[in-house]
Amino acid sequence: MPDASPTNLVTEMFEAQRDRLRAVAYRMLGSHADAEDVVQEAWLRLSRQDTATIHNLAGWLTTVVGRISLDVLRSRQARPEASYDDRLPELVVTVDDSLAPEDDVALADSVGLALLVVLESLRPSERLAFVLHDLFAVPFDEIGQILGKSADAAKMLASRARRKVQATERPAAARREQREVVQAFLAAARRGDFEGLLRVLDPEVKLTVDTADGVIVALGATKVASGAATRVAGGTAARGLAVLVNGLPGFVSWREDGTPFSLMSFTIAGDRIAGIAVVIDPARLASMDLPEPE
Incomplete structure (x- = not known):
């Protein structure tokens, strides 16, 4: 029995x-x-x-x-500078050729991964409110109890997070605007233009760099603009190409010998960059299905 x-x-x-x-x-x-x-x-x-x-x-x-x-x-x-054992989510890279209709399939396939990247740009309380309510239908009064806030405050946090998420799910015309923000960032980074970087970075931007030694995180526009992003965007790259990374605007660059130098993806909220995910780990870059350098 x-x-x-x-x-x-x-x-x-x-x-x-x-x-x-x-x-x-x-x-x-x-x-x-x-x-x-x-x-x-x-x-x-x-x-x-x-x-x-x-x-x-x-x-x-x-x-x-x-x-x-x-x-x-x-x-x-x-502890934003800590390294974590887990790498960034699996990355699906496709060429960004002005978002032709056939790209819609690749975008649809990467929606789940794109959401994880977007969620990384949210504050902890925003992320919890959005995930629990919008993805798992937990009532706001229960979310408020977890956060030590009122149900109305939890609802506001979820709404703020939702706007940031929806800002990355815009139509093709708006994606071109996102690409312009990325191009402005890359141009300012190459010039070492600190003020130009601050103009396109959200004050709470999060930079995540996947290196051979682990994942390093930097928080805040001043910290990102003052060195981390500039070093990644510059360095020894000889050629670059606009791509989509999990459906988000990105950029892949190569060294002179044709080996990959870095892969970057950008989370755009409104007209500013809220999150940057970068892969510079040579082993991970070599294992990825990246486009050929032009």
Whole structure:
């Protein structure tokens, strides 16, 4: 006869929620390893909890995963120069030839990856409110409890995040405007034009650089403009090409010998750059399906 003890029932109920909890944590953190750690921590907290006091297990677990994920995001923000074991999400690179109709297929295939890149540009509280409400239909009063804010405040955070996300999902004509912002950034970076960089960078811009030694993060327009982005955009690159990276405007560059130098993608909010993701790790660049240099 099967063992229907309370402990086994709780385990079965948790396992039934595991995939959804992992999905919540991954969209919050953009890291499979971190998502697994968060779900495991949620299980440990559940095992120490008197389950008789839990009236809605799915809701309780979502709240716990949300709170743990928020702590992780805030810890990252407090240590922006730290390197993380997880690399940036898988990158799908296509040539940006003024967004011909056939590009729509490539864009559709990369929507999920593009969203992860966009979410990286949000503040921790914005990201939690957007992910939990818009992607997993968690009510704003529950989100507010996680954040220690009112339901109205949580709703405002989700709305602000939604505007940033929607700003990256604009029609072809608007994508050309985004490309112009990127071109202005690259031109200013090559000239070492600090003021020009500040004009196109969001004050809270986030730069993520995937190097051979790990992922390095820099936050804020002043810090990004003062050196990190300039070094990446300049350096020893000899040729470059406009591309789409997970559906976002990007730029790939090569050295004189034809080996890839860097791959950059840009998250645009309004008329400013809110996020820059860069790959300069030679091994990762060599493994990618990049277009040939022209």
